[in-house]
Amino acid sequence: MPAIITHHIFGEDVLRTLPAGMVEGEEEVLAFLLGNQGPTRSLRASLRRPRWPCAAGAWGTPCTTGAW
Numbered sequence: 001m002p003a004i005i006t007h008h009i010f011g012e013d014v015l016r017t018l019p020a021g022m023v024e025g026e027e028e029v030l031a032f033l034l035g036n037q038g039p040t041r042s043l044r045a046s047l048r049r050p051r052w053p054c055a056a057g058a059w060g061t062p063c064t065t066g067a068w
Contacts, residue, residue, distance in 0.1 A: 004037060011036035 011033045
């Protein structure tokens with residue numbers, strides 16, 4: 001994966017090409033640049049499966065209780 005600086009430089013280039021008024025103020029610029037870093041691998045992994053096994057069974061078994 002590209003380094004943090006690569007994403008930051010790319011984001012600055014994109015900011016220069018955006019229409020005027022689309023990103024205003026330092027807070028929005030900083031939020032945009034932070035968003036360019038993307039989600040973390042651990043966040044992506046946590047979205048793929050539930051944190052706790054279903055009450056109906058262990059991991060890998062379908063949940064039939066309606067909990068999910």
